[in-house]
Amino acid sequence: MVSVGQVKELRRLLFSGKSLAFSARMTEMSDKTARNYRADDRLPTQRKTQRAYRTRPDPFAEVWPEVQQRLEDQPRLKAHTLF
Numbered sequence: 001m002v003s004v005g006q007v008k009e010l011r012r013l014l015f016s017g018k019s020l021a022f023s024a025r026m027t028e029m030s031d032k033t034a035r036n037y038r039a040d041d042r043l044p045t046q047r048k049t050q051r052a053y054r055t056r057p058d059p060f061a062e063v064w065p066e067v068q069q070r071l072e073d074q075p076r077l078k079a080h081t082l083f
Contacts, residue, residue: 003044006027007037
């Protein structure tokens with residue numbers, strides 16, 4: 001994973017006239033990754049996208065209506081008591 005600091009340093013080195021290979025070595029990333037960040041003005045945190053899918057099944061899907069009802073009836077219940 002490439003950090004924001006690495007990309008900023010890469011851009012600083014490239015702007016100062018250093019070669020892509022040298023700049024990539026100095027920032028500890030591959031030439032291909034450096035090439036991608038040179039072509040894209042966004043930082044790594046700006047390149048992330050929101051997932052529109054679940055990564056695993058919801059473990060509370062079956063019991064959630066019951067839990068929600070108990071919380072509405074007794075809002076002071078703690079998670080330990082519920083589960």
